[in-house]
Amino acid sequence: MSYRAPLEDMNFLLNQVFKIEDSLGGVEAFTDFDSELYSAILEEAAKFSENVLFPINRSGDEEGCHFENGTVTTPKGFKEAYQEFCQSGWQGTNGDPEYGGQGLPKALHVLIEEMIYSSNTAFCLYPSLTNGAYHAIHAHASDELKQTYLPPMLEGRWAGAMGLTEPHAGSDLGIIKTKAENNNDGTYSISGTKIFITGGEHDLSENIIHLVLAKLPGAPEGPKGISLFLVPKIKVNADGSLGDTNGVTCGSIEHKMGIKASSTCVMNFDGAEGYLVGKENRGLFAMFTMMNLERLSIGIQGIGLGETSYQLSKAYASERKQGRNADGEFASIDQHADVRRMLLQQRVFNEAGRALAVFMGLQIDKQYHHADETQRRQSAGLMALLTPIAKAFFTDKGYEACNHGVQVLGGHGYVREWGLEQLVRDAKIAQIYEGTNGIQAQDFMVRKVCLDKDGLLDAVCELIEKEIEVSTSAESEALKQALQTALSQFKSTSEWLKANFSARSYELQGGAVDYLHAAGHLVYGWMWLKIVNSLSESAAPNFKARKLLAANYYRDQVLPNVARLCEKVECGYEAVMAADSELI
Template sequence: MADYRAPRDDMDFVLHDVFNVTADWQKSDMLADMMDQDTASAILDEAAKVAEQLIAPVSRQADEEGVTFNGGEVTTPAAYKENFRQLAEGGWVGVTANPDFGGMGLPKSLSAQYEEMLCSADVAFSLYPGLTSGAIMTLDLHASEDIKQTYLEKMVQGEWTGTMCLTEPHAGTDLGIIKTKAEPQGDDSYLISGTKIFITGGEHDLVDNIVHLVLAKLPDAPAGTKGISLFVVPKYLVNEDGSVGERNAVSCGSIEHKMGIHGSATCVMNFDAARGWMVGEPNRGLAAMFTMMNYERLGVGIQGLGTAERSYQNALEYAKDRIQGRGAKATRDMNAAADPLLVHGDIRRMLLTMKSLTEGGRAFSTWVGQQLDRAKYGESEEVKQRADAMVALLTPVAKAFLTDTGLESTIHGQQIFGGHGYVREWGQEQLIRDTRIAQIYEGTNGIQALDLLGRKVVGSNGQLLHPFVAEIREFIEQASSDVWSTQFNQLANAISDLERVTSQIIERAQSDENQVNSVAVEYLHLVGYIAYAYLWLRMALVAETKQDERPYLASKIKTARFYFARMLPRIASLISAIEDGSESLYLHDDEDF
């Protein structure tokens, strides 16, 4: 596997040249004094060193070692404990956390770049700080002051880690039917009993304590999702002086033996009257969890982006070095017995597909991060509300489209390696295995598509799509260029097609209960490809003005042309499938399958 190199030039380009995030930061009372371009670049430079020099070099060996389970104890790969200690000492566990508890307080548009580097270096390792960051956010937003003072500083410092315990053996996406119970004890504590499965980092040897956030139901809870409460349940109870106390009644029953992310402990967790404390209000636990879901969905999407970038770097190096076959006359080295793989058209097709999806994905993740920042730090209620609407629309796309295209990119990388991509020593097949789970957890991509089309678009009668369409149409009107007239026309036509099929879906859904479910995935991909087209045009126009001082941007302009020539036309087949509706899917009776 090629040595990982963080794409720092491209990160700075999208942050500062394309999205001008510093302008947003300077408008925020919370960010203006702590964040500017120089500070952001210095942070990312240090993050790149962590990813390149500390995490990435042990990823392959960690995958081979995996995690082991013995008598309820989980041992992580040999290098992980020391690496996590160094990560924590550098403050990287709390990059987005509240500075009041020792965090860096980074805006999401910036932390998204750090997350990508960590995921490129080793997705499995990234999950331990990543889940902890999500738990920190939830506690900071919803927990009582006592709970915050008890747990947050230790978690932010990386001395303790966090989990999210939602899924049960019989209840995956349908959390309304969970069975875990919470019995009030007459003080402010509860006894939590039940079993949770697929718990990332539920047990491990990296830190002294693990803080579980557990969904459970009170004895008198209403049925369904309206009856779910959230509790903090530590592995070890915490003494009054903040030290680790006696063991709580929570244990790991087993770990899963998985296709990928072998270095990440995926646990079955048993709560046997474990002592816990409520976070937020009774029966409002799911709402508390969902306040962080927009961040988590983007975070999972970034896992797909990170592995795609690593795959591209590996495949590009191999395509340049591997001498195999003869190119066409225009590309042939007449003095050599064979040519590098890079001269062959099909290799270039795959590499450019990877490059266009990965660089487009980086722009997209940064754009969504900017919307999250504006929703949190915006200078006016109008700015916040508009960003909130964009976040609601785009986060399911970020999770699903980034991971779907991430898997595509890792498979292209494997194909370029040929047989060497199928054997373990090169590490390419690990990227495929590690990426595959990202399409499944945190809500499968099919569920994300239903959220986008069913809840967000049809559920709002199309209103939630309007800010997305309006921003792109405004861009087309204000930035149209003769040099890029063909591409601007393609984008304009794509937006018109999106509006047309959206209206068609909304109308059909009134009489066809299967309509939304039947076309949701295609619809999400349609939005994804259009969003990338918008962002590729933005990048191309900026790159044209900067390429004299930064020659590498010439490649950006060429890749934009490839995207419009080869990638955006994919929407034609998506539109065709959407227009079919549910008809072809429901011709079969059950016995016909």
């Protein structure tokens, strides 16, 4: 089996749906780039993903990482692939040119990242964490730290890792025990244990830069007392060269259900030398720069694995012959209705998710680079609302797609030969790390809607309404009407939630996942309408026909879920929450 990057769809999104050159035309940082360059970069990323990463995906899963005497060794071929990845400049794709990055748009980077996740999810996690750490340091660290650490990180010579979770503290970071002591010389001594640290130790890079949450003596209780520290695995000399080893060691690695070629580490910090990033007791504010980018990245993991599942199961279904078609002929299984349902179910979510990822990439580009402050604020607001949807809905639907893929293959999907079972195992973690999807749903319902005073949801609804208004073609009419109905229902339920939330907040959170999924279906419907509105008469006939088939399937078989999910939300969970625990 093989993976082929969906370049036609990616270029269509950049050039026809979102018109990237026009969208970023007023942004000085991107004036030197054009669609021809973007297309060439996507093509090179496709070659690397298809020819270098995909061939070592299964072997990496079978071999896994090795741990011995505090040292982690990645599977065969990973180190060579990582060196090629870095030498080709992929780590610095959207990094600041001041520190050696290429300064390309995030709207392009999300598509590159999708290809890497599709071809080898475990590999992708190493550069993804480095990218997130880079952005946190870039946004919040001192100029001295940025000058020292960012160039080698953008080169890939130094990797990044994020140290949040502790044995007793997962989502509730306010109770972390890792301590920091001020050495009064510009450094701090960091002591504590972090668990589930992706890429905490490995053999791919010369150094690993840990961003660690810790508490200073006398810090306020809870989240308001957390500070963020940069802690290198190996100390860095004044001239930028590597010095002595730091007090950072790997105690063990986890033996996991999936992503086995990605090292998941228990990290011990024993008086390790670190540097404050941002202000004291403002660590979560700084870390959220990394966490929110990582949440989008992990959402893209769901899209990438869903795309690979679709490709593998579609290829199998076109070759596997079982049963007879409507004409009584011996048929390939892709002629049977239920198999077609599962294949289309994968594709409509993959392609809408990809579109939303590009839209969000554009908002990040505008948030950080647009000259107009109003536009920067608007884009930041859109990202705040859409990030929990992207993380949770992308990954829920990605996992669902992989399960559909296994089902299409039947027994062949359950055994290792075809690779579908690995996709399911690799996809599952995306629903858990970077904040479980249930917590993302609570954040969406509570903070982003019910307690929001900035009209974040209104801004998205207005964009959907504008897309409905400009839809004038006969091909878009039925989808437009269905989307309008779903939008009205969702807005009504949202108003009901806000009206009832103060009195019933704890109980109503039982419907948070359903509410987020309703929002996800709605936003994906918006993306499908944008896609249909962007299909020109000059589009390749087969490409246009495939898009219209998928859009109509989404309209008829998926979009009606918004009303049902909203109905469930308004049923509430009063009786469930009032029951004694032993009855649950």
